[in-house]
Amino acid sequence: QKEVEQNSGPLSVPEGAIASLNCTYSDRGSQSFFWYRQYSGKSPELIMSIYSNGDKEDGRFTAQLNKASQYVSLLIRDSQPSDSATYLCAVDNYGGSQGNLIFGKGTKLSVKP
């Protein structure tokens, strides 16, 4: 059974702080890794994708991938109340189609003003 594990939270950080979200995955064959943000009652939206080991930065967001440790993380710098949402880690289901993703249960982030 392929799995993606995340701490469910809630993770609470003060406004302006760095939020650190973590994810581990079970299938060493996975090649594509994603972070989706989901506001309450809304659908997931892609915020970061990463395919190779190391860091990838996009604005206030940095994704980190370590395939040897089967570990993916997301850092959100200068956190804002508008970042309060559930963050879903997803990895490709190796052997499946490109959009066949395995999602974690998500980490709920709360940014306090």
Place this chain on the structure above:
Amino acid sequence: DTGVSQDPRHKITKRGQNVTFRCDPISEHNRLYWYRQTLGQGPEFLTYFQNEAQLEKSRLLSDRFSAERPKGSFSTLEIQRTEQGDSAMYLCASQGERVTGELFFGEGSRLTVL
């Protein structure tokens, strides 16, 4: 580009009834996916279409579920003889041919089976 649209947004039905959901993907996207999400869980893959061909089905897609994508445009997901365990958000996502794994989700169709 009007995004992925789904209809209806909410459906309440009694156990044993049939329901059908529709998804209209982003117009230039030839790949379409159905996912299911229950409360407190991440989305779970159900099925995948490339154009009109259904190329993948999850074991979650029991024989009560059927999906179609006639002419490679919109897609429908039908659930026959609904059960309370079918209550969930049914999400449709589309994907362009050149973009790897980046799914654009619709707002979902929430099903409540009484």
